Amino acid sequence: MATLHDFIKISDYEWKIPTSFRSDMRVPVRFFATRQLLESALDDLSIQQAINVTTLPGLVGDVLVMPDMHQGYGFPIGGVAATRYPEGVISPGGIGYDINCGVRLLASSIEYEQAEPYLDKLATLLDHYCPSGVGTKGGWRLDDAELDQVCRLGSRWALKKGLASEQDVRRTEENGNLEGAEPSKISPRAKERGRSQLGTLGAGNHFLEVDVVEHVFDESAAQSMGLQEGCLVLQIHCGSRGFGHQICTDYVQNFQSAVHRYGIQLVDRELVCAPLNSPEGQAYLGAMRSAANYAFANRQLLAHQARKAFEEIFSTRIHNWHLHQVYDIAHNIGKIETHQVEGQSLKVCVHRKGATRAFGPGAPGLPEEYRLIGQPVLVPGSMGTSSWVLLGTQSSMERSFGSTCHGAGRVYSRSKAKREVRGEQLRLQLEQKGIHVRAGSMPGLAEEAPQAYKDVDMVVETVVGAGIARKVARLRPVTVVKG
Amino acid sequence: MFKNNRSGFYEIEHTADWALKVWAPSAGDLLVQAARGMYTLMGITLKPGEREWREVAISATDLESLLVIFLSELLYLLELDRLGFDQFEVDIKEMDLNAHLVGAPVLTQSKEIKAVTYHNLKITEKVDGLEVTIVFDV
Numbered sequence: 069m070a071t072l073h074d075f076i077k078i079s080d081y082e083w084k085i086p087t088s089f090r091s092d093m094r095v096p097v098r099f100f101a102t103r104q105l106l107e108s109a110l111d112d113l114s115i116q117q118a119i120n121v122t123t124l125p126g127l128v129g130d131v132l133v134m135p136d137m138h139q140g141y142g143f144p145i146g147g148v149a150a151t152r153y154p155e156g157v158i159s160p161g162g163i164g165y166d167i168n169c170g171v172r173l174l175a176s177s178i179e180y181e182q183a184e185p186y187l188d189k190l191a192t193l194l195d196h197y198c199p200s201g202v203g204t205k206g207g208w209r210l211d212d213a214e215l216d217q218v219c220r221l222g223s224r225w226a227l228k229k230g231l232a233s234e235q236d237v238r239r240t241e242e243n244g245n246l247e248g249a250e251p252s253k254i255s256p257r258a259k260e261r262g263r264s265q266l267g268t269l270g271a272g273n274h275f276l277e278v279d280v281v282e283h284v285f286d287e288s289a290a291q292s293m294g295l296q297e298g299c300l301v302l303q304i305h306c307g308s309r310g311f312g313h314q315i316c317t318d319y320v321q322n323f324q325s326a327v328h329r330y331g332i333q334l335v336d337r338e339l340v341c342a343p344l345n346s347p348e349g350q351a352y353l354g355a356m357r358s359a360a361n362y363a364f365a366n367r368q369l370l371a372h373q374a375r376k377a378f379e380e381i382f383s384t385r386i387h388n389w390h391l392h393q394v395y396d397i398a399h400n401i402g403k404i405e406t407h408q409v410e411g412q413s414l415k416v417c418v419h420r421k422g423a424t425r426a427f428g429p430g431a432p433g434l435p436e437e438y439r440l441i442g443q444p445v446l447v448p449g450s451m452g453t454s455s456w457v458l459l460g461t462q463s464s465m466e467r468s469f470g471s472t473c474h475g476a477g478r479v480y481s482r483s484k485a486k487r488e489v490r491g492e493q494l495r496l497q498l499e500q501k502g503i504h505v506r507a508g509s510m511p512g513l514a515e516e517a518p519q520a521y522k523d524v525d526m527v528v529e530t531v532v533g534a535g536i537a538r539k540v541a542r543l544r545p546v547t548v549v550k551g
Numbered sequence: 552m553f554k555n556n557r558s559g560f561y562e563i564e565h566t567a568d569w570a571l572k573v574w575a576p577s578a579g580d581l582l583v584q585a586a587r588g589m590y591t592l593m594g595i596t597l598k599p600g601e602r603e604w605r606e607v608a609i610s611a612t613d614l615e616s617l618l619v620i621f622l623s624e625l626l627y628l629l630e631l632d633r634l635g636f637d638q639f640e641v642d643i644k645e646m647d648l649n650a651h652l653v654g655a656p657v658l659t660q661s662k663e664i665k666a667v668t669y670h671n672l673k674i675t676e677k678v679d680g681l682e683v684t685i686v687f688d689v
Binding site: 112114138139140141142145161164165166202203257260261270271272310313314316317320321324325336337338340478479480481482483484509511512551 | 562564565566567568569593594612615616619620623627629630631633657660661662663665666667668669670671672686688689
């Protein structure tokens with residue numbers, strides 16, 4: 069087990085464990101954290117899990133860990149690992165079961181003061197229009213051909229159906245449409261699960277949240293994004309639902325034998341992987357990209373439904389009630405990207421598990437309006453606390469494979485949160501703070517209590533201090549809908 | 552925990568997900584206890600009245616895989632058919648499992664499990680039987 073003495077301090081916000089720490093480490097691990105966050109990470113297995121990741125074959129650069137790190141399974145949450153393309157490996161567990169779990173932010177010109185009397189009704193309508201909770205099915209029933217279209221086209225499928233705007237699509241990571249999706253590599257079982265869940269939020273830590281732009285730090289960037297101080301915005305946090313869960317389950321299972329075929333030694337079976345250029349690796353890439361596109365389409369449908377709720381409440385009361393997309397980003401994904409590594413331009417597969425892409429100004433793939441400022445990064449806080457809008461930087465391109473944090477990061481186990489917090493009491497506390505809550509389950513609400521998470525402001529100060537993101541705006545929650 | 556408490560399960564602290572310690576005198580019982588533990592974590596209760604059954608046949612290369620595939624099968628039946636089970640006849644020969652599951656439609660479910668993971672999964676032999684810790688993604 070690592071202790072604080074095993075870390076080499078690079079700066080107040082960056083630490084390193086060298087390969088000399090454990091004989092099977094192929095590359096070092098670099099942590100973006102303050103001393104306080106690092107000490108708190110020593111309480112769980114996140115650091116050990118990050119060290120385990122360094123044993124994977126074909127890694128390029130350091131394994132990276134973001135300040136919102138916490139214990140996961142296989143990879144830690146907050147982990148970033150790049151493998152050389154095409155001979156390095158891809159690990160389904162390094163992307164996660166909820167493939168392309170991510171966040172979408174929509175902004176409005178609706179002033180909080182005008183909206184406040186209607187927020188409770190808005191919460192009810194959002195809850196009504198956006199199905200959530202365990203075992204939920206959506207309003208869409210897809211046949212095989214239609215599901216294949218969703219897999220191949222992602223947000224563009226929604227655009228063709230009239231459920232998205234050009235701007236929605238343009239302001240989504242990869243235009244909401246990862247190339248190389250291969251629905252034929254998905255099991256009938258996964259397809260069965262995917263057919264009825266499009267347009268659903270799910271449960272757990274997934275949510276819809278209406279916030280007020282509380283403070284703008286960069287007026288020019290905020291203007292480019294359409295963020296106005298004192299106005300409402302909407303966050304949508306969810307992923308690929310049972311479709312993605314089943315795809316990951318299938319491939320973690322399939323890869324158990326693949327590692328033997330390719331002679332890969334593992335310290336943890338959840339780290340199973342296969343070479344990117346192997347038939348197994350290629351099949352997983354095709355299936356994973358399909359799930360990623362499904363998740364982009366899922367958040368698009370939820371945005372469409374949420375717009376209906378906003379229209380119903382505000383269209384007769386406020387002249388400009390429209391919600392326009394700021395950005396949509398994935399935080400559980402594997403992407404083939406080109407990065408500079410030790411002065412060389414290399415094609416790599418970047419695994420981001422609970423980490424966000426944070427491309428800097430001028431990076432390829434950004435919409436024209438963000439080309440000069442960099443990619444918007446959305447960092448939801450814990451329930452009842454601030455969320456943040458940040459931007460990727462040139463430094464994130466150079467030091468973290470264009471990646472940064474994805475949220476607050478847990479510190480309490482779910483059982484501890486439930487022991488210490490009563491769901492109903494929490495709901496009342498949030499209501500007293502002026503936050504309208506709709507939750508499918510009170511124990512579920514308790515598990516997501518703010519005290520179960522790190523201080524998101526501290527996480528943000530760390531990535532900003534480290535230079536792998538910069539601040540644009542802080543958001544304050546006023547309405548939360550949870551599954 | 553063995554001796555007089557020959558089989559069972561309890562939840563273990565995990566920062567983000569859920570972990571379950573499970574023990575039982577045999578491999579078949581271990582899988583049944585794991586299934587009961589998983590349903591308990593999700594707060595599953597079943598509708599009274601009409602009973603339903605399913606047959607499950609699984610082959611694997613090792614007992615850990617058999618456990619993961621079996622529990623994943625139960626998650627699939629829960630999500631697709633909204634069925635839970637409370638009676639299990641599990642027969643394991645070599646690494647082939649045949650199970651007869653009897654249960655009913657789900658009445659309540661408070662939490663969702665996304666997947667059964669292989670994280671540090673190792674079934675260990677103890678004096679009184681087998682023991683394992685399972686981490687679930689939630």
